[in-house]
Amino acid sequence: MGPGLDLSALHTLLPGLEVYEETEGDQIAERIAGAEIVIGNKVLIGETLFSGAPEMRFIGLTATGTDNIDLVAARKHGVAVANIRAYCSQSVAEHVFACILNLAHSLSLYTADVRAGEWQRAKNFCLLTHPINELSAMTLGLVGYGELGKNVARLAEAFRMEVLVAARPGSDDVPSGRVSMDDLLARADVISLHCPLNDVTRGFMGADEFKTMKQSAFLINTARGGLVDSAALVSALQGGDIAGAAVDVLPKEPPTDGDPLLDYDGDNLLVTPHVAWGTLTARQVAVDELTANVAAFLNGEDRCRVV
Secondary structure (H helix, E strand, O other): OOOOOOOHHHHHHHOOOOOOOOHHHHHHHHHHOOOOOOEEEOOOOOHHHHHOOOOOOEEEEEEOOOOOEOOHHHHHOOOOOEEOOOOHHHHHHHHHHHHHHHHOOHHHHHHHHHHHHOOOOOOOOOOOOOOOHHHHHHHEEEOOOOOOOHHHHHHHHHOOEEEEEEEOOOOOOOOOOEEEEEHHHOOOEEEOOOOOOOOOOOOEOOOOHHHOOOOOOHHHEEEHHHHHHHHHHHHHHHOOOEEEEEEEEOOOOOOOOOOHHHHOOOOEEEOOOOOOOOOOOHHHHHHHHHHHHHHHHOOOOOOOOOO
């Protein structure tokens, strides 16, 4: 969870709590052996591990996603599973707008110019060598309108942006108040992804979608790396199909096998290492929500339970 967090309430609740900064796959079985309560996030727990830990009664996830836990096996072995929800909505929304503002106001480019001495050599008081776009004149397109998408929409409205919300990807049904995906691609100046990764959405932002977008548009992805075809995005950035992109997620994390986006050296791409969620405030909320879930389980209460 990182430094600076207050775990005292969790330690009070679980006096025998052992905290490990990292756990490799071959260490899981040993570390959960004999434990009744297991806390984790990216640790994979499947049928074999459930069978080898018969004392386990509860898994507390420090995330919203449950894909690392075999929920069928959890039910079979009578293990309760709870996740945490809406703990990082503000953090992610702020990150989205940090990226939008950076791209729209060419902040990285102007910073590089100053460091290269361009302003010092200018003949005028200012150096207007890159585009600066005001958010109030831009349209934001949201793909995914859950807790995160709605928080981003609220910030967009504060910047006086027009907000479009796409119908669910892969669906022909366009509910009232939403627009088709094709319409959103064609009209939005910024597209921000907040939808889940599944068989329908995997790689759904590809070459055809980038060619449908405005050449002046930006793509922001703080959801899941697998939503975007990385090679197609690089091609779109190189070829001018879109103006820029910011990605906080990649299909594999950490990207030990590389990714086309990591090899791209253009100045119209921002890549951050899955940190949109990670403000200290959001991480403390995550700890507090986890503590509340454990307390509820110990009291026989059903809180944030997925099993």
